[in-house]
Amino acid sequence: SCGINAEYGSLGAQLSSQDFLEIWCHYDKDCSGYLDYTEAKDFMKDMLKVNSVKVDLNNVQYLDTFFKTFDTDDNGVIEIDEMAAIFPVEERFTNALKQRKKFSKTDFDKLWGQFDQQGHISAKNLPRLIGELARNNKNSLSDKEIAEISGRLIQMFNNKDIPRLELSLIISSTTPQHGSKAIRERNEKRNSAS
Numbered sequence: 001s002c003g004i005n006a007e008y009g010s011l012g013a014q015l016s017s018q019d020f021l022e023i024w025c026h027y028d029k030d031c032s033g034y035l036d037y038t039e040a041k042d043f044m045k046d047m048l049k050v051n052s053v054k055v056d057l058n059n060v061q062y063l064d065t066f067f068k069t070f071d072t073d074d075n076g077v078i079e080i081d082e083m084a085a086i087f088p089v090e091e092r093f094t095n096a097l098k099q100r101k102k103f104s105k106t107d108f109d110k111l112w113g114q115f116d117q118q119g120h121i122s123a124k125n126l127p128r129l130i131g132e133l134a135r136n137n138k139n140s141l142s143d144k145e146i147a148e149i150s151g152r153l154i155q156m157f158n159n160k161d162i163p164r165l166e167l168s169l170i171i172s173s174t175t176p177q178h179g180s181k182a183i184r185e186r187n188e189k190r191n192s193a194s
Contacts, residue, residue: 017089102134123162
């Protein structure tokens with residue numbers, strides 16, 4: 001897992017961004033920023049168990065239906081913003097996720113070293129990082145938009161320094177651009193080989 005302990009109760013109540021990230025990191029075992037077929041299957045098993053639903057999860061049809069329902073861009077993985085649509089998550093978190101596909105994880109990783117403060121970034125440096133990401137990705141964000149994005153993130157983390165992992169998950173994307181069928185077949189082969 002991503003190093004966060006996922007202890008959570010009922011999923012009916014609205015989740016804070018921190019609670020959501022704990023759940024996310026519990027299932028995103030390789031910290032890729034998305035749930036592959038196996039990780040999504042684990043998630044689905046637990047959610048069905050929490051809700052006392054008895055289903056034969058060896059039947060691929062159930063997971064395929066899950067993917068078709070929540071993999072809204074049909075790239076074969078469940079991304080963090082797609083997962084947030086499943087849970088009642090606070091609005092400031094879902095608003096922050098809207099910027100996610102504008103910034104690449106590769107650029108985030110390259111720039112992080114300029115702003116890293118022992119695994120965190122300060123509220124003061126966050127707008128500079130967002131601005132650099134926008135320039136590197138040829139996104140035309142105004143100073144006002146950069147301030148709004150930064151402000152939402154700073155507020156979400158209660159004006160404290162923001163950890164690298166959480167910030168990376170929220171604002172950058174590493175999602176593979178493959179069809180869900182191809183990814184499911186690859187994951188099935190991987191699982192049958194183990």
